[in-house]
Amino acid sequence: MIEAVIFYMFAFVLMAAAAACVSVRQPVLAVLSLILCFFNAAGLMVLLGAEFLAFVVLIVYVGAVAVLFLFVVMMLDVRAPAAEPKKRQRFLRPAFAVVTAILFLEILVVVFSSLSASDVAPVIEADFENTRLLGQVLYTDYIYPFQMAGLLLLVGMIGAMALTLTKRKEVKRQKLWDQLDRRAGEVLEVRSVKTGEGLL
């Protein structure tokens, strides 16, 4: 009973925040409602017994991804554009609306027809330790996917840096190779200077 109440609360706020995220005009508000989505999804994961993943979602999404989005949105100075649908896109909208409506109807049918069906309850053992269980398989059975994920993050990091790195012309930079290429014989000269007279 209480689980159902909590589920519907999280699910309702998640749906509302997701709908706001894709329909709101201002990008900052969209990112903020995406953060609300992530919080509610983390709540649902706690409800499902996946506590570690819930907090990883909070740390990764809210702590890194959403902050990255906010940073870009604020840095780019995006103005809220006026809504004007292009003419050749206009015929797409009824088609997608129909498809979406059919899919939503299907979901409703599934939900309301499966309510009487005997769904298995989530299996939570007495000594269920989510984090330990995850750690036991993540570093042994799934070590290669884990390493590939790390490699993917490395590629993403290098890609993001390589894409956004710019060289500004007006900034003076140190030319390391030019400095290291200098030889003493090319730039220095030994002269004997007579006493009382200058070089000239």
Added chain:
Amino acid sequence: MLTIGLSHYLALSTMLFMIGLCGIVFNRRNVIVILLAIELILLAANINFVAFSSFGSLIEGQVMAMIVLTVAAAETSVGLAILVVAFRQRLSVDVSDLAALKG
């Protein structure tokens, strides 16, 4: 209605997926909103993974969910970097301005 089963979570994640898909299809003005909708879709996939993992009492679904999380993070960083570069070139994040490939 009062016992929450697997189908509830599946319906929820399907609706979230559909909302994300609608965000990509209908809302064609802003690249940032498209990236946000992709995040929603990946979140729906994650909820699906975790629901199956929990109801089937298999931990593997949560491992896959972590990998999906990694993919989402990498995708966001590269996507936003591309967005920054495109904004520098065209001074807009409008989707219709990024039509250089159309020839």
